[in-house]
Amino acid sequence: MSDILKDTRRVVVVTGPAGAGRSSALNVLEDAGFEVIDNIPLRMLLALLDAPGQIRPMALGIDQRNRDFSTDRVTEVIAQMRARPDVQVELLYLDCATDVLLRRFSETRRRHPLALADAPSEGIRLEKELLAPVRAQADTLIDTTELNIHQLREEIEHWFAVDGTHHLSVSVQSFSYKRGLPRSVDMVFDCRFLRNPFWDPALRSLNGTDKAVQDYVKQDPLYPPFAKQVLDLSLLILPACQSEGKSHISIAFGCTGGQHRSVTLAQSHAFSLAEEGWQVSIRHRELDQKKREETAR
Template identity: 45%
Template structure:
């Protein structure tokens, strides 16, 4: 059994309020299978089935969450169980411990008005101190320790994504949507590019009934003096912003490309930008909201609000 075929298992534990739920949710978002507060005595049975000889999306890595509320939780016994499991060559097991300063945990419990699981009828700081002492053997033994005292939930998500990413299969989903302003803005747009400054093929009788997917229309649009510089600036902006969105853990980025009717300029620009982004490594898809809409002079005359039939 090689390390590449071994099933990856991450055990997550730490102080209550330190961010275990956030860590598990983030792992789930990037492709891990996650289970929280799974009974300790059942762990070996859960993991005893060896993975298939070839890894696939049907056999994702597994993250198990434990804390002081977990049934049968005992730090020393947990360590002994993990040591036994690590002798199994079909498993690749590591442990993540989430730590946090006591005053920060007190603040979090005060803000959420939740009771610390070990505090019972005493102040939260007493429960925190008891839990910290109880968990110290695991903290010393853990493979990964993240102190969340100064981390926001978003910062913790980014760190989890960075340390436990599975590869490129769970990158941000990027969609470019062409549309016509005269038919209303699409919903859920994150970035919006208005290309109504480009020459409008609608006013050429030979191009009016064609779309931005036709070669003649594409050539007409590309002849606009502003076209090349505008596309380059759009591309530069997206190449700068998209990695930032990915690093922030944004699952979807929707880019709107709008012209007047949504059939010519926006269609061509959306498809061109999509191809250009794919060429530099981004995974994109294209949607044309108004491609099948009937061309209407009344709508196209709304350009610039004054019926201008030029640029």
């Protein structure tokens, strides 16, 4: 590592709407070795970076509760930090669907900080409008709608290395078109043209993590060229994204039910990328949802 990198402090600014998991993310970063400071006044952030002491990665939590919070001020401060040669700044934005935020506020019986006298739905609406310009600048966007606390921890630990070097993390996931496209994905591939194991009674109850299903899907004549071209495209794009300074990229495969074909492709693609040396995580949206429903019974 060069002397310049050794003298560069990594700073992760963590924000997002109330209830999306900002505090939980800060806890994970603290466990990972970051110096964590929450709700510090924005006017003090730059002075904080100049304070003497050991250079450690730092995580700064900000939201509308900061005394001098405004989207313009947040944008200005982040731009000032990015202009400094001694600071590597990353903006982590935690987002969540409105209906899930409403459920979380209902379960905790907390008032929304922007709607103390009104329904939480109004506060959520106002906050999302307020934070929209900040969200647009995010280096890393994690949607916590379908994540539990353990999955969020895995996401945070996966995206943020603590060795001071830049990594591009790749997320590969499967999904069902019946439930719509996943949030915040960079590339989406439709697998519905491949032969469907659902129509084989012996395979219907299995999924794409099972070898029998994988073998069935891979016997489709279109599978080998499709899988190869998707891999070639990924291997072309990933180095360019890394050179551009991106911290993560998300690739999604979809099929009708999100159980067989998309899972098979996601598994195969993720393993192929890992063999090429990329840092990869795998998530199967529909399979994970099914597990949560079975656990809740």
